[in-house]
Amino acid sequence: MTRPPATVFDRSVALERLGGEEFDVLIVGGGITGAGVALEASAGGLRTALVERSDFAAGTSSKSSKLVHGGLRYLQQRELRLVHESLLERQRLLTNAPHLVQPLTFLIPLFGKGGVVDKTLVRAFSAALWGYDLAGGWRIGKRHRKIKAAEIQAHLPTLRSERVVAGFLYYDASTDDARLTLSVLRTAVLEHGAAAANYAAVTGFRRGADGRITGAALADGTEIRAGVVVNATGIWADELRALDPTDGAPYLRPAKGTHLVVSRSKLPCDTAAVIPVPGDRRSIFVVPWGDHTYLGTTDTDYEGPLDDPPVTRADVDYILGAVNTWVSPQLRAADVTATWAGLRPLLASTPGRPHQLSERTADLSRRHRVVVSADGLVTITGGKLTTYRKMAEDTLAVVTASLGERPRPSPTRRLPLRGAVGAAAFRGRRAAAELGVEPAVLDHLRRRYGGETAAVIGLTAGDPGLVAPLVPGLPYLRAEAVYAVRYEMAFTLEDVLARRTRALFLEAEATAGAARDVAALMGPHLGWDADRMAGEVAHVEGLARASLAAARSSPGAATDDDLAGDVVAARTSAGEAAAEEMRP
Numbered sequence: 372m373t374r375p376p377a378t379v380f381d382r383s384v385a386l387e388r389l390g391g392e393e394f395d396v397l398i399v400g401g402g403i404t405g406a407g408v409a410l411e412a413s414a415g416g417l418r419t420a421l422v423e424r425s426d427f428a429a430g431t432s433s434k435s436s437k438l439v440h441g442g443l444r445y446l447q448q449r450e451l452r453l454v455h456e457s458l459l460e461r462q463r464l465l466t467n468a469p470h471l472v473q474p475l476t477f478l479i480p481l482f483g484k485g486g487v488v489d490k491t492l493v494r495a496f497s498a499a500l501w502g503y504d505l506a507g508g509w510r511i512g513k514r515h516r517k518i519k520a521a522e523i524q525a526h527l528p529t530l531r532s533e534r535v536v537a538g539f540l541y542y543d544a545s546t547d548d549a550r551l552t553l554s555v556l557r558t559a560v561l562e563h564g565a566a567a568a569n570y571a572a573v574t575g576f577r578r579g580a581d582g583r584i585t586g587a588a589l590a591d592g593t594e595i596r597a598g599v600v601v602n603a604t605g606i607w608a609d610e611l612r613a614l615d616p617t618d619g620a621p622y623l624r625p626a627k628g629t630h631l632v633v634s635r636s637k638l639p640c641d642t643a644a645v646i647p648v649p650g651d652r653r654s655i656f657v658v659p660w661g662d663h664t665y666l667g668t669t670d671t672d673y674e675g676p677l678d679d680p681p682v683t684r685a686d687v688d689y690i691l692g693a694v695n696t697w698v699s700p701q702l703r704a705a706d707v708t709a710t711w712a713g714l715r716p717l718l719a720s721t722p723g724r725p726h727q728l729s730e731r732t733a734d735l736s737r738r739h740r741v742v743v744s745a746d747g748l749v750t751i752t753g754g755k756l757t758t759y760r761k762m763a764e765d766t767l768a769v770v771t772a773s774l775g776e777r778p779r780p781s782p783t784r785r786l787p788l789r790g791a792v793g794a795a796a797f798r799g800r801r802a803a804a805e806l807g808v809e810p811a812v813l814d815h816l817r818r819r820y821g822g823e824t825a826a827v828i829g830l831t832a833g834d835p836g837l838v839a840p841l842v843p844g845l846p847y848l849r850a851e852a853v854y855a856v857r858y859e860m861a862f863t864l865e866d867v868l869a870r871r872t873r874a875l876f877l878e879a880e881a882t883a884g885a886a887r888d889v890a891a892l893m894g895p896h897l898g899w900d901a902d903r904m905a906g907e908v909a910h911v912e913g914l915a916r917a918s919l920a921a922a923r924s925s926p927g928a929a930t931d932d933d934l935a936g937d938v939v940a941a942r943t944s945a946g947e948a949a950a951e952e953m954r955p
């Protein structure tokens with residue numbers, strides 16, 4: 372195995388390599404799971420390829436709660452191993468990608484009446500938090516502590532003071548899920564020679580004379596030769612497995628999770644919080660994200676189309692209803708600035724019997740599973756964003772065995788992700804003054820690009836207009852769109868506005884308003900003509916409408932089914948259809 376030299380992160384270079392070279396491993400799916408496997412394989416010296424049908428992280432990996440955590444809830448479900456493993460991975464990520472993964476303080480307010488809170492509840496939380504610390508939470512350098520009502524109120528001032536009695540603080544971490552995925556993949560390509568392309572869908576498998584899978588075919592007819600193929604298609608895993616008749620019955624059970632975003636001024640907080648949902652055995656998170664706060668998530672069985680699950684009025688009412696029980700002034704649906712819904716690729720507890728409805732999706736395990744079909748297709752599914760590296764390590768153990776090689780130690784436990792090296796140089800007022808940018812701008816860039824921050828700022832040297840905001844009211848710079856096209860394989864307007872930046876996830880209307888301007892900025896770099904530009908803009912406008920459709924409908928005016936229909940209609944507007952046609 373002679374590994375090719377590191378290459379550029381460029382789609383046409385990757386496509387040429389995919390058709391021309393022979394690989395040890397081909398990974399199908401460019402979410403966090405596929406990206407993790409690509410890094411694990413390439414850093415371990417395997418000739419590695421990855422193809423993604425849409426954009427990198429366009430599936431669940433841009434639509435999570437963005438927490439890098441053990442999951443207090445999983446401890447209560449007695450998933451000790453999962454929590455321990457997740458907290459170990461959390462610490463590795465804090466070390467290996469400090470620019471992208473940051474510690475986050477969580478508040479658990481305890482509510483009562485007349486200043487009295489149920490003692491059993493306090494004891495239960497105290498025990499759970501001790502367990503969390505002991506399971507590995509301590510690694511973050513702080514342990515949980517009990518706090519008084521006044522301190523809680525200082526962190527989350529709109530909590531109803533007459534209901535808050537006491538609470539706890541504990542510590543976890545958060546990230547930008549889409550950028551983490553991109554960073555893992557760029558590390559695999561730029562530092563370990565992997566070949567990765569987006570907008571490259573696998574439509575069939577290549578087979579050897581003995582029937583074993585020896586690669587895959589793309590929608591455009593390109594054949595990719597590989598010793599082993601890994602199915603890392605998340606919620607679509609059963610669809611890809613269906614292309615291999617030797618693979619067994621479906622075993623995924625999709626669960627939908629929705630988030631709502633409001634301006635931070637509507638729900639001010641300087642920590643995240645865990646808020647109980649009245650009448651349900653669940654909690655929802657309130658998480659600060661720059662000048663916004665997001666709330667979520669729901670956790671419901673889902674049976675609709677897997678692409679773009681809709682946010683319904685029921686989702687909006689569930690989340691706002693839960694938060695409004697505890698805050699004053701209350702949030703209104705009109706305060707919602709954006710929404711997103713993702714599907715969890717949960718494992719049905721009995722393979723082949725995906726719909727045991729007596730089990731709530733919230734109670735299904737977040738563990739992962741690696742299986743190999745009789746024809747050699749390796750499928751990795753389940754799991755969490757937090758545990759992607761461990762999932763990759765377990766997958767590679769199976770891949771190396773399939774290749775007839777000896778098991779080797781994982782190369783990624785201490786491997787810095789792209790941007791980690793040199794990130795510290797872009798901290799503080801002095802660095803900002805030297806680079807000629809505001810300290811807040813430098814901070815924003817460092818948390819996204821780390822050590823590559825200078826390359827983004829460098830783009831503005833020849834064009835000072837690139838320092839201006841990409842979308843009014845959001846911190847992204849116009850330079851970031853150009854950087855995304857040149858260095859991050861952004862290929863569509865949606866790639867830039869939804870995943871390279873997260874504008875569409877924060878302010879849907881403002882992003883739609885800026886779409887034309889951003890398309891004009893990107894167009895010349897991508898050779899777009901006027902029609903293509905119009906199609907791209909219409910597509911993003913459709914996404915923005917869909918993002919807000921449920922929140923903008925009046926309560927009771929429409930059923931969930933009507934709304935799901937509206938959302939689909941918004942997504943398949945004429946402009947979107949045109950844009951769709953122009954996609955590769």
Ligand SMILES: Cc1cc2nc3c(=O)[nH]c(=O)nc-3n(C[C@H](O)[C@H](O)[C@H](O)COP(=O)(O)OP(=O)(O)OC[C@H]3O[C@@H](n4cnc5c(N)ncnc54)[C@H](O)[C@@H]3O)c2cc1C
Nearest residue numbers: 400402403404424430431432435436438573605628756757
């Ligand atoms: C609402 C919600 C909240 C969550 N919150 C958290 C959290 O806070 N912390 C945490 O650790 N985890 C969280 N998770 C879990 C985590 O987000 C997922 O486990 C993870 O993102 C799944 O990644 P994946 O790569 O397996 O799937 P995906 O990200 O969906 O990637 C699969 C990819 O495969 C591609 N694909 C499909 N078919 C093909 C094909 N034929 N050819 C090529 N490509 C194909 C798809 O386009 C897609 O991009 C959450 C999940 C949800 C839904």
